[in-house]
Amino acid sequence: MPQVSMTVNGKATSGTVEGRTLLSGYLRDHLGLTGTHVGCDTSQCGACVVHVNGAAVKSCAILALEADGADVATIEGQANADGSLNVIQQAFQDHHGLQCGFCTPGMVMSAAALLKENPKPTERDVREYLEGNICRCTGYHNIVKAIMAASGQDVTAIAAE
Amino acid sequence: MYNFEFVKPATIADAAKALGTEEAQALGGGQTLIPALKQRLNAPATLVSLSGIGEMKGVCRADDGTLAIGGATTHVTVASEAAAHYPALAALASHIGDPAVRNRGTIGGSLANNDPAACYPAAVLGSGATVKTNTRDIAADDYFQGMFTTALHDGEIITEVRFPVPQKANYQKFVQPASRFALTGVYVAKFADGVRVAVTGASENGVFRWTEAEAALSADFSPAAVEGLTVSADGLIRDIHGTPEYRAHLVKVLTKRAVAAAA
Known part of the structure; x- marks a missing residue:
């Protein structure tokens, strides 16, 4: 073997x-x-x-x-060294970017890859990047919002639809 | 998935040798083949990975002005490295599947599979590219031979694709939103000696050239030039996503959009 x-x-x-x-x-x-x-x-x-x-x-x-x-x-391996959530994970929690959580590991890993190549994505960039990540609960709005927030952008104008 | 022996040669010669054994199958990026293996649609005895062959990776401008792309080059690499040389081709590569697919999927794998709704066949046929294998050169017009059917022999490896670079080109994909494949896609390329129009996603025989549009656009490269043409629905795909008539309509609409975007 x-x-x-x-x-x-x-x-x-x-x-x-x-x-x-x-x-x-x-x-x-x-x-x-x-x-x-x-x-x-x-x-x-x-x-x-x-x-x-x-x-x-x-x-x-x-x-x-x-x-x-x-x-x-x-x-x-995504959490900070002290065990606290990293900025993307924390943003998913803060912005309710998950419900059942099953898709979340893939969403967080895709988000991390996106933010590495595009640190300040537009909402459209985020949605396009997540084409290969399916979520059956959230309708994506809060996932997109969480990733935008994790990039340090102001998300108060993005409605929780 | 049935089990198999996995080998990862480092040279084209070793890969060709491994593929010479019985029931051996080449593995490109695996973005179609691995899901097919999981469905037990295929049961190779040996899977020969082409991902470890350095001489089959990369994008470069050849001395004759064509763009040479190694068969094991991923879509994401084509999207970035072809952008300065052949923007329409790079744009096509940047919209195949999703980011994770583009990080693994390869141009050679896509062409060897020849899915009737894949994007690369439209670029290769529309550009009049040459598919180079470990044994010969195959013109695009001879390479595509029907749905999932190509001129490749068993064990033959696509080592490189050579694209003549047109004056203007554009690809328009009407995306099937679940699969990200083309419900219909049209690639238009304008060369000094004429225009080529290749259509993917529409025909039961896979990618094809819309020769009436090529003649009209060679005379007048404008969206209006194809206005009076009609596309026959005969032999076009009927599935839950669209009728043959719907796809025939899309061929013309997307051709006009591609010409407008390229012009």
């Missing part, structure tokens, strides 16, 4: 996987990092978004072996 090694949230990991093991499966089943959610079996929902070498990818649409040697970041 093949061996895989990768850095996950700054820690070296390794394990024995099958050819078909998805990165989402390696994270959840081998490492016990169940914050990465698998919401569909069609690679459409985006709940499983993680960063591989800094880029947002759907961890259910990449084989674990394809990430061999990579630097992977998941939702478990």
Whole structure:
């Protein structure tokens, strides 16, 4: 059986996987990092978004072996060093950017990728960037608002529709 | 998903060798193939990743003025690195799927799959590009042979795509909002010696050239030039998203929009 090694949230990991093991499966089943959610079996929902070498990818649409040697970041590594929520997570809480929370790990990871490449996105930029992240609860308005707030922009004019 | 042996060669030669074994399948970015494998629609014995082949990645302007894009180049890289050379192509790449798909999906993978609603086939056919493989060069007009069907032989690898750069070009995609694929998409490219118009998402035979529009636009590159033309609904796709007649209508509307945006 093949061996895989990768850095996950700054820690070296390794394990024995099958050819078909998805990165989402390696994270959840081998490492016990169940914050990465698998919401569909069609690679459409985006709940499983993680960063591989800094880029947002759907961890259910990449084989674990394809990430061999990579630097992977998941939702478990997003909080501040003292355990407090990071600015994006805190904004989701402050602006009620979630209801059931199932899509939230993917939303937060996509938001982090967006803000890294576009620190002051427009509302439209945020909505376009989240095309691959599906939420069944919120209607997206408060998610967009939270991400705008996390970018340091004034969101008082964005109505909670 | 059925299990398989995974290999990740570092050179085209090693990849070709690995693909020569029985029931071996090439893996580009996996944004279509992995979901298909999960549905057990495909059961390769060996999956040969092309993502570790450095010589198949990147965008550069060739000496003959064409734009050369490696087969394993991701959509996000084309979107950024082709922007200065061929803006219409970069814009097309920047709207494929969603950001996570663009970070993994590759031009070679898209062309090898030849989804009838994919964006890249329209750019390749509309530009009159050349698909280069590990064994030969294939002209776009010979490459696309129907829905999910191409001129590629088993085990053949798309190593590069060479795009002639037109004077003006534009791609208009009418997005199917759930899949982000083109419900219908039209790529218009104006060269010194004529105009090419390629249509994706509309035909049961995959991407095709709208030759009547090409003739009209070569004579007069304006939206009005195609006003008097009609697109036949014969052979166009009928599904829950649209009728053949609806798609035929979209072909003309999007062609006019593409010409207006390019002009």
